[in-house]
Amino acid sequence: MxxxxxxxxxxxxxxxxxxxxxxxxxxxxxxxxxxxxxxxxxxxxxxxxxxxxxxxxxxxxxxxxxxxxxxxxxxxxxxxxxxxxxxAGYMFQEDTLLPWASALDNVMLPQQVVGRKDEAEARNLLATVGLKGFEEKRPIQLSGGMRKRVQFARLLAQKxxxxxxxxxxxxxxxxxxxxxxxxxxxxxxxxxxxxxxxxxxxxxxxxxxxxxxxxxxxx
The missing domain is CATH 3.40.50.300 (P-loop containing nucleotide triphosphate hydrolases)
Structure with a gap:
């Protein structure tokens, strides 16, 4: 309370x-x-x-x-x-990344929901959170901290x-x-x-x- x-x-x-x-x-x-x-x-x-x-x-x-x-x-x-x-955007404690999708595809998910596609923006967001070079990695290939960075980049993609x-x-x-x-x-x-x-x-x-x-x- x-x-x-x-x-x-x-x-x-x-x-x-x-x-x-x-x-x-x-x-x-x-x-x-x-x-x-x-x-x-x-x-x-x-x-x-x-x-x-x-x-x-x-x-x-x-x-x-x-x-x-x-x-x-x-x-x-x-x-x-x-x-x-x-x-608003929401970042949960649990890992909410799509396990079959790359880091780049996970970040682009909010774009797809609203019917647009901007790969350059998604790559820039991953670079912003320190994941340049990891765009094609799937969640299982990333550490816990890296997965959190992908989650945060995806949240930022919602603007x-x-x-x-x-x-x-x-x-x-x-x-x-x-x-x-x-x-x-x-x-x-x-x-x-x-x-x-x-x-x-x-x-x-x-x-x-x-x-x-x-x-x-x-x-």
Missing amino acids: LQTSTTADKDTGPPSAISARGIQLKFGDLTVLNDVNVDIERGTFVSLLGPSGCGKSTFLNAVAGLLEPTAGIIHINGLPKEGIPRA PEIVFMDEPFGALDALTKLVMQQELLDLMQRDPKTVLFVTHDPAEAILLSDRILVFVDCH
């Missing part, structure tokens, strides 16, 4: 990238989120920090449109959220304004995790986006975040 202060609506300036008001989410008799109120400004990297089972991923998935709140309303860029926001990340580096070894964290920081500095990032690691949250929302287990 979220344990944080609220942010008042602003009368001037552009709307927040994400605005949640009175969010409640129940699974049967279990209340996971209750009266969550928060604003997340555009271009801000926000971590949701807390132990497992405290509602971090539940809130992330509610904002991302994968879960419907029991009560309350969520706005994306000033408009009520309807389904999965078109302006998202908002990025949802659910413990994307949780399964990596400590050294690879540090490398990926720094690469994420570098990419976000070059091309700032609004990021909502789930973690249970305080050090990771401090390193990456402009702002941290702390969740506690209130069951």
